[in-house]
Amino acid sequence: MAEGAHLTSAVGHGRPSIFEVLAQESLISTVRPAVKHAVRVAAENRPEKFGWLLRYYDEVYTTLDFLLEQYYLRKYCATFAENFYSLKRVSPSQKSSRLPRGVIWKSLLCVVILPYVKQKLDEKFENLRHLYNTYAGNQEMSKLSRTFVAVYPYVHTIWEGAILSYQTAYMFGKCDWHSPFLQLTGVTLCNDLEDGEEGQRSRSLPWQQLSLQGKMMFIMKKMLNFTAVSVSTGLSVGLFFIQFLDWWYSSETSHKSLTSLPVPDPPQRDDTTEAAQFNVCPICHRTRSNDTALSVSGYVFCYPCIYDYVKEYKKCPVTRFPAQTEHLIKLYITGS
Structure with missing residues (x-):
């Protein structure tokens, strides 16, 4: 649904359409992999400088995302993606133009923290499943890890099924929330029409009847609106272009990522004699078992x-x- 990131939001009253809601969620899912692709390219070309950034990408991105979303929720009563599509969060307990502090922290929990935990659980499941599928790994796994591998697919199905059911109910007007996490936050989404109403009030007076200060304010608002539209359009097109590049490199030239790494120096005889032997693991320095190659370097180890x-x-x-x-x-080595 990456193509939804470049849709323009329609101006409406009250309840936003399902297309606006899905478009702002698509924008969130587009930014993270696009930025990670840029970080991966930098790390492959300069591993000594940017390797740590790729290793801790999820933590760094989550921290920056937390600060960004906190700023937008406090200032605009919306997340970055919701504000991008002129949507706004409204709370029943809201007594001013600002969201209550409790609602902001609940929103940050649902928008930033829960997706981070979900992604980490997905990665943990993939790693444990890979280990579970190997004979040696299956014997080494704890009972808790085996239970996690068996139960987590059902948890993931319930997670995705709940989101799909809410989106379906929202599309047919049976629910006020498109996501269970939005309902958990205690807010609803609506179209933000304040800027349009202010513009209509300004245009209601003829130019000749405006004072000098009014004319200056009118010109400044026009310039700000033009700048905002230009930045929004440029950001939208840029995000779509980055996503297109990410798809292009992953589908057409993914095999070049390994060859883009510099060729490692040959091992020195004085300190890597055992590692240079044919069937010795460079880590445990014993005869290899269950031979496994690391594609980024070509070295072979015990699994x-x-x-x-x-x-x-x-x-x-x-x-x-x-x-x-x-x-x-x-590696599956057959006998000679």
């Missing part, structure tokens, strides 16, 4: 050794290149 190392340190133990568990490749 338990390299899996635990990459999972903890997010890099190759020999070349120090950034690495993830999905870069592990099982």
Whole structure:
């Protein structure tokens, strides 16, 4: 639904349409992977400078997202994406133009913290499932980990099913919230029409009847509105272009990401003699078992050794290149 990020919001009264709601959610889901792609490219070209940023990308992005959303909720009574599409959060307990502090913290919990926890649980499930599918990993997993692998798919289905049911009910006018988390926050979404009403009041007076101060204010408002529209349009087109580039590189040139890394220096004989041997793991320095190659560097390790190392340190133990568990490749060596 990335293409929804470049839709323009329609001006309406009260309840926003399902297209506006889905468009602002699509904008949220578009920004994170687009920024991560840019960070990944920087880390692959300069691993010594930007490798840490890729390893802790989720934490850094969540922190910046928390500060951004807190600012927009306090100033505009809306998240960044909702304000982008001229939507506004309204609380029944709201007694002024500002959202209550409790509502702001609930919104931050649902908009920033819960998606971060959900993403971490998804990554944990994928890692444990990969370990569970291997014979050695299945024996090493704890009972709690096995229970998590068995139960989490049902939790994920309930999560997605609840969101889909709310969106369906909202589309047919049976519910005031398009998401259970919006209902948990205690707010509803509506169109923000304050700027349009102010503009109509300004245009109701002829130019000749305006005072000098009124004329200056009118010109400044026009310039600000033009700047805001230009920035919004440029940001919308830029986000769509970044998403297109992310799709292009992931679908057409993903195989070039590994070759873009600099070639590692050959191991020195004095300190990596064991690592240079044919069947010795560079981590445990013993004969390899369950051979597994790390695609970012080409070195071969024991599967338990390299899996635990990459999972903890997010890099190759020999070349120090950034690495993830999905870069592990099982090797099946047949007898001669």
